[in-house]
Amino acid sequence: MKNATDAARLIRPLRSSLRRLLQELVRTNSVAVLAGGNETPAQRVLQAFFRERGIRPELYETAFIRDAKFPQVRRHKSYAGRKNLSVRVGGSGRGPSLLLNGHIDTVPPGNARWTYSPWSGRFHQGRILGLGSFDMKGGVVANAAVIVAIHTGRIRLGGDLLFESVVDEEWGGGGGTIAARLRGDTVDACVIPEGTQLEIYRATRGGFVVDLVVDAGDSSAYFSGEEVVSPAMPLGRLLGWVARIAKQRARVKAKGAYRGFADPVPVQVLAVESNRLDPQVPLSVPSRGTVRVYLQFLPQEDVDGVITNLRDDLKKFAAADPFFRKYPVEWQPLIGGPLYGHEIPEDHPWLRCFEQSARRVLGEPAVTTAAPYPCDAGLIHRDFGIPTLLFGPRGAGAHNPDEYVEFDSVIRTAEVLLAAALAWTNT
Ligand SMILES: [Zn+2]
Incomplete structure (x- = not known):
């Protein structure tokens, strides 16, 4: 006492x-x-x-x-x-x-x-x-x-x-x-x-933030008579991929101090950006889109292994999609390597x-x-x-x-x- x-x-x-x-x-x-x-x-x-x-x-x-x-x-x-x-x-x-x-x-x-x-x-x-x-x-x-x-x-x-x-x-x-x-x-x-x-x-928990960036190139085509290519709608399919990963991760069994946690290894989308709703931005079709994903890991998990597998899975997803085959999804870690x-x-x-x-x-x-x-x-x-x-x-x-x-x-x-x-x- x-x-x-x-x-x-x-x-x-x-x-x-x-x-x-x-x-x-x-x-x-x-x-x-x-x-x-x-x-x-x-x-x-x-x-x-x-x-x-x-x-x-x-x-x-x-x-x-x-x-x-x-x-x-x-x-x-x-x-x-x-x-x-x-x-x-x-x-x-x-x-x-x-x-x-x-x-x-x-x-x-x-x-x-x-x-x-x-x-x-x-x-x-x-x-x-x-x-x-x-x-x-x-x-x-x-x-x-x-x-x-x-x-x-x-x-x-x-x-x-x-x-x-x-x-x-x-x-x-x-x-x-x-x-x-x-x-x-x-x-x-x-x-x-x-x-x-x-x-x-x-x-x-461990953590990792990655930007999935799609660049479809030339936005000057808009209003110039050429075909406009935009990743804005394909971004929906990319979000679908993130949702599938989240579902997969939800099956990870919580251990030790995280036993009983409803969502022990959450996958979150922190931001989706493709053009802005800002009144300073004219009505235009965006040529670039980004999905920012935040992943967390159990203390016992092989974090680097999980990230490598995710990246491979994303490559497979992109290879099966005609748009992303042409305009690849870039993998850009935001803060560098993961936290453990x-x-x-x-x-x-x-x-x-x-x-x-x-x-x-x-x-x-x-x-x-x-x-x-x-x-x-x-x-x-x-x-x-x-x-x-x-x-x-x-x-x-x-x-x-x-x-x-x-x-x-x-x-x-x-x-x-x-x-x-x-x-x-x-x-
Ligand atoms: Zn703090």
Whole structure:
């Protein structure tokens, strides 16, 4: 019980400063796009927050990963000026170490209408509103709270505690997390407070996004008396192929942490584009069409094998269709290679320790399940051998308008993380 009551006692006085920090982080644009990101101003907000409390964080460049011999680096991206922030709290060396990882980048706000500005940071009915509030500045604030609580409470830990706010997680980047590991920040266990509705996720899925592009060439033929060729209608048949793949994938048997999931390996169409409904675009027949497909994979699946089979199947489909025989479907992966999932065994000591801490803080057992998305956990766990789980606040609207996080649940997250850090680093 002691760690749980200590955690509540240590976090309580920080509440209003944590709220202000979260609001300021939401108000600071840290959007990442496909090829780059603008995270450093938000890292400076965090840096100032720590410094004002006598903690000295390290802000470091991540661009060196482009020269590293690590296969999953997205070499088409720019990392210039994109900095990670880290804080290490040294322990006595008698216990295992722990990493509190979180990403500071957000997706762009999109074209749909937000009720308030994506950067409002408004506090309303217990919620903080805005882009990245739930995914995952709320979680980053909970992580920061743990460091400040330990520092101001002068708590001596057994093992080291490492905080990191990384860049480039969205768009399947992984760059910030890779930079942190490659520079030598290694630990014995990790937790990432992505939004989990105060549930524990012991597994994440793999993911892959591919654009299927059909180019039928010369649109100038329109209104010029020549025959107009357009992929717009054949795109319907291509969507039919995606639907068949989705049906096939729906037969994959869910295993382990994904047992009981209604759709354990979803196939989704994220976008279909062939001309635009924009009033600036004249009535014209499009010569190009794209279907953007998002596939997810179980942690145990042979992801590369599944993708190869899909690609072969698409080739067969196209070979049997006179239009696609003439105008081939191009396979253009959007983010590069796939992300891989991960899973911590049910009886793993880090999971056991975390479940116990969560139960003590929350007063009842937290549900342990699996994430409906991929994230940096796959990299940390699989490629760097650090057992990783997810536990974070309640909220909604990630990657959509009117995103919000419930502020009380950010505080609860901080308490659980702190109790778990105390317990784990002193085992
Ligand atoms: Zn996220």
